[in-house]
Amino acid sequence: NAVLVITKIGNLIAVFAALFGVLARNSISPSLVGLSVTYALNVSQTLNWLIRMSAEFESNVTSVERIKEYCDEIPHEKPWDIAETKPAREWPDHGQIEFKKYSVKYREELENVLREIDIVIRPGEKIGIVGRTGAGKSSLALALFRLLELSTGDIVIDGLDIRRLGLHDLRHKLTIIPQDPVIFSGSIRTNLDTFGRYTDEQIWNALEQVDLKAYVLGLAKQLEHECSEGGENLSVGQRQLICLARALLRKTKILILDEATASIDHNTDEFIQRTI
Numbered sequence: 001n002a003v004l005v006i007t008k009i010g011n012l013i014a015v016f017a018a019l020f021g022v023l024a025r026n027s028i029s030p031s032l033v034g035l036s037v038t039y040a041l042n043v044s045q046t047l048n049w050l051i052r053m054s055a056e057f058e059s060n061v062t063s064v065e066r067i068k069e070y071c072d073e074i075p076h077e078k079p080w081d082i083a084e085t086k087p088a089r090e091w092p093d094h095g096q097i098e099f100k101k102y103s104v105k106y107r108e109e110l111e112n113v114l115r116e117i118d119i120v121i122r123p124g125e126k127i128g129i130v131g132r133t134g135a136g137k138s139s140l141a142l143a144l145f146r147l148l149e150l151s152t153g154d155i156v157i158d159g160l161d162i163r164r165l166g167l168h169d170l171r172h173k174l175t176i177i178p179q180d181p182v183i184f185s186g187s188i189r190t191n192l193d194t195f196g197r198y199t200d201e202q203i204w205n206a207l208e209q210v211d212l213k214a215y216v217l218g219l220a221k222q223l224e225h226e227c228s229e230g231g232e233n234l235s236v237g238q239r240q241l242i243c244l245a246r247a248l249l250r251k252t253k254i255l256i257l258d259e260a261t262a263s264i265d266h267n268t269d270e271f272i273q274r275t276i
Contacts, residue, residue: 009047010045013044014044017037018040021033021036077167081166081168082164082169087165091158091160092157092160092173093158094123095253096121096123097144097156099155101116102143102152103116103151103152104139104151104152105151108150113136117140141256146167146171173252174254175246175256176255177255177256177260181239181240183230183239184227188216188222192207192246203249206249209245209275210241210275211241215238240261244272261273
């Protein structure tokens with residue numbers, strides 16, 4: 001609509017310039033009449049350029065509005081580190097998890113996806129959570145990592161309420177093997193030891209435990225072999241085994257498997273369960 005209006009305005013200016021040139025032909029020179037008509041014809045293009053620039057400016061301002069929304073309106077995560085409640089280096093030393101009347105929802109206006117969960121998981125126990133699609137199995141794992149914060153009740157791990165801990169202190173002490181294996185762009189070493197905390201011997205031991213040592217030794221660059229984005233140059237089973245090796249390296253007391261063997265063959269599934 002704006003372009004149509006601008007075009008009409010440009011046409012009217014050109015028509016009036018030509019009309020006034022004819023009416024005043026005796027008082028001004030023909031060269032000035034031609035110049036005024038030429039500029040009048042250019043007005044339409046100039047106005048169209050103005051509309052285009054206005055539209056581009058408005059679309060670019062959308063990015064600024066989005067950044068402002070991210071900064072001011074979307075709730076931020078809780079602090080990564082809280083000095084007052086920082087747990088001991090060896091926490092959790094047992095791995096006991098207690099859910100006390102725990103309920104959680106994804107958004108304020110939605111209903112709870114978990115309702116008053118009361119359970120104690122003792123150290124060394126293997127607990128299977130079974131349910132239909134949408135029953136809240138993955139939500140329970142998200143609650144342990146505090147990716148869901150709209151909750152009531154408490155989750156206590158080895159005597160510490162996880163709501164009082166910094167997110168980094170909590171999440172570094174938990175390990176998850178997801179259904180879809182997560183592989184980063186970078187070397188195999190980077191995928192296994194992102195923060196450079198372990199020695200080569202520890203990394204090779206972890207690879208041997210998941211039966212990937214022979215495969216990595218056969219690569220030209222071995223641990224420095226580059227994984228493409230999402231691990232596209234690896235099979236699904238190899239990606240899952242790398243995730244398992246990553247979990248074995250960390251040696252945490254709490255290991256969460258979110259349908260970790262759903263995408264792999266029976267033999268690899270059996271091997272992973274035996275390794276765990």
